[in-house]
Amino acid sequence: MLFAYVAFSAIWVYPEGILSLRSGKHHAPTMNYNTYLKNYPDKDGRFGVYGGAMLPPELIPAFEEISMAYQTICHSSQFINELRRIRREFQGRPTPIYHCERLSNKIGACQIYVKREDLNHTGAHKLNHCMGEGLLAKFMGKKRLIAETGAGQHGVALATAAAFFGLECEIHMGEIDIAKQQPNVQRMKVLAAKVVPVSHGLKTLKEAVDSAFESYAKNYKDSIYCIGSALGPHPFPLMVRDFQMCIGVEAREQFLEMTGMLPDAICACVGGGSNSIGLFAPFLADDVTIYGVEPLGRGTAMGDHAASMTYGEKGIMHGFESIMLMDESRDPAPVYSIASGLDYPSVGPEHAFLHDLGRIKYETASDDEAMEAFFKLSRYEGIIPALESSHAVAFAMKKAKEMGTGSILVNLSGRGDKDLDYVIEKYGDGSQFMD
Numbered sequence: 001m002l003f004a005y006v007a008f009s010a011i012w013v014y015p016e017g018i019l020s021l022r023s024g025k026h027h028a029p030t031m032n033y034n035t036y037l038k039n040y041p042d043k044d045g046r047f048g049v050y051g052g053a054m055l056p057p058e059l060i061p062a063f064e065e066i067s068m069a070y071q072t073i074c075h076s077s078q079f080i081n082e083l084r085r086i087r088r089e090f091q092g093r094p095t096p097i098y099h100c101e102r103l104s105n106k107i108g109a110c111q112i113y114v115k116r117e118d119l120n121h122t123g124a125h126k127l128n129h130c131m132g133e134g135l136l137a138k139f140m141g142k143k144r145l146i147a148e149t150g151a152g153q154h155g156v157a158l159a160t161a162a163a164f165f166g167l168e169c170e171i172h173m174g175e176i177d178i179a180k181q182q183p184n185v186q187r188m189k190v191l192a193a194k195v196v197p198v199s200h201g202l203k204t205l206k207e208a209v210d211s212a213f214e215s216y217a218k219n220y221k222d223s224i225y226c227i228g229s230a231l232g233p234h235p236f237p238l239m240v241r242d243f244q245m246c247i248g249v250e251a252r253e254q255f256l257e258m259t260g261m262l263p264d265a266i267c268a269c270v271g272g273g274s275n276s277i278g279l280f281a282p283f284l285a286d287d288v289t290i291y292g293v294e295p296l297g298r299g300t301a302m303g304d305h306a307a308s309m310t311y312g313e314k315g316i317m318h319g320f321e322s323i324m325l326m327d328e329s330r331d332p333a334p335v336y337s338i339a340s341g342l343d344y345p346s347v348g349p350e351h352a353f354l355h356d357l358g359r360i361k362y363e364t365a366s367d368d369e370a371m372e373a374f375f376k377l378s379r380y381e382g383i384i385p386a387l388e389s390s391h392a393v394a395f396a397m398k399k400a401k402e403m404g405t406g407s408i409l410v411n412l413s414g415r416g417d418k419d420l421d422y423v424i425e426k427y428g429d430g431s432q433f434m435d
């Protein structure tokens with residue numbers, strides 16, 4: 001199965017002429033989703049008007065090298081079999097789907113299901129692409145993995161991949177996130193990763209990306225930059241999507257087997273967009289409504305949220321073109337979310353494309369709604385979700401009420417152990433969120 005979707009989506013075939021894309025948002029050309037994964041991104045890493053690779057000249061060969069190496073290994077049965085073995089024996093895949101009956105019954109008749117990415121080794125979906133990136137680094141003869149992290153989940157997953165493959169690891173993390181996500185910082189250190197604190201700007205995810213990029217530019221000959229989401233310059237949006245698609249491929253099969261049909265709706269939280277595109281891509285050709293859930297934080301004012309797709313516009317940042325939140329000077333705007341893994345001022349280019357096509361709807365959940373979902377999923381189902389994933393659960397709870405019947409599948413991208421100290425300090429026993 002893995003071979004099929006890794007190789008299939010990595011073959012760059014030119015668009016077949018069924019598209020008539022124009023730049024700008026809210027334009028909806030006709031699209032054949034049965035051939036979509038074959039056609040996007042195109043050979044330049046473009047999803048319509050988004051994506052690409054806007055790089056300083058010295059880094060162009062480095063990204064071309066990564067791109068060519070990926071094209072080679074994604075067709076290699078040796079690589080694919082090794083990744084399959086790692087997923088089964090080391091990661092604990094496939095992760096199950098679970099029917100949240102008690103939570104559903106508290107809301108009404110619509111049934112909520114969760115895809116348990118929190119049960120992945122290291123506690124989140126991030127390991128899905130990190131093990132792939134680690135294997136790629138090994139193939140390329142690199143000795144160091146470099147990345148940024150927000151919530152620390154990508155950092156922990158990459159440090160784990162580095163330990164597994166016997167590579168060095170350097171993780172850049174904003175000082176605010178370091179203070180908020182201490183358990184993950186300790187885990188990275190135990191795994192022998194070098195954690196580089198980032199103390200400029202808002203000291204969160206965007207600054208961590210700047211810092212990791214800078215370090216990679218100095219060390220690209222012996223290192224590989226393992227971007228933590230389905231964004232950045234080509235080929236990362238493609239590679240991360242391919243590696244994360246195990247979520248949706250498994251979920252589609254499991255849901256059919258469990259219920260005899262597909263869900264009416266699926267949803268996932270959107271930071272940079274990796275767990276969500278991993279769930280969504282295998283459902284694109286189905287009659288299933290798809291929702292990406294962005295963080296509304298404290299409210300709609302600039303600086304109080306990180307809902308890039310909802311409030312952003314087309315721009316360029318960190319080497320790719322997408323929808324992003326910008327200030328009047330078109331610099332990345334300050335962003336905020338209670339979930340450190342969601343406070344990024346942009347989103348992967350494929351999301352921007354699918355948004356404009358109208359295939360995915362983007363909605364928001366606030367800090368308070370996410371906290372209510374955090375406590376309700378914990379107390380009604382015995383599952384403590386990550387604050388990032390709590391945004392998707394919050395939306396599913398809202399939507400289930402609105403739908404009244406049918407089913408909704410939520411990607412539970414990670415577990416909440418990393419968030420406990422922060423949550424308890426800020427919200428106490430959470431009784432204010434229970435009915």
Ligand SMILES: Cc1ncc(COP(=O)(O)O)c(C=O)c1O
Nearest residue numbers: 153229271272273274275341414
């Ligand atoms: C558990 C979890 N879910 C979701 C995200 C958001 O990232 P993405 O949108 O790439 O899935 C993060 C990021 O750190 C995370 O840790």
